[in-house]
Amino acid sequence: MAKKKKPNVKLKCSECGSINYYVTKSQNARALGVKLALKKFCKNCKRHTLHKETK
Numbered sequence: 001m002a003k004k005k006k007p008n009v010k011l012k013c014s015e016c017g018s019i020n021y022y023v024t025k026s027q028n029a030r031a032l033g034v035k036l037a038l039k040k041f042c043k044n045c046k047r048h049t050l051h052k053e054t055k
């Protein structure tokens with residue numbers, strides 16, 4: 001049986017644009033078309049910034 005690939009999304013810093021995190025989005029969130037936006041620590045900015053989902 002072929003394994004289904006998990007839907008990975010990248011989280012990009014909204015301030016400097018660097019991709020710092022990779023997360024797996026739940027099927028539920030996908031179905032709803034929810035865009036992820038999380039407060040995460042950015043190494044570039046050296047502080048917590050808003051990270052947005054990107055492909």
Ligand SMILES: [Zn+2]
Pocket residue numbers: 013014015016017018042043044045049
């Ligand atoms: Zn940043």
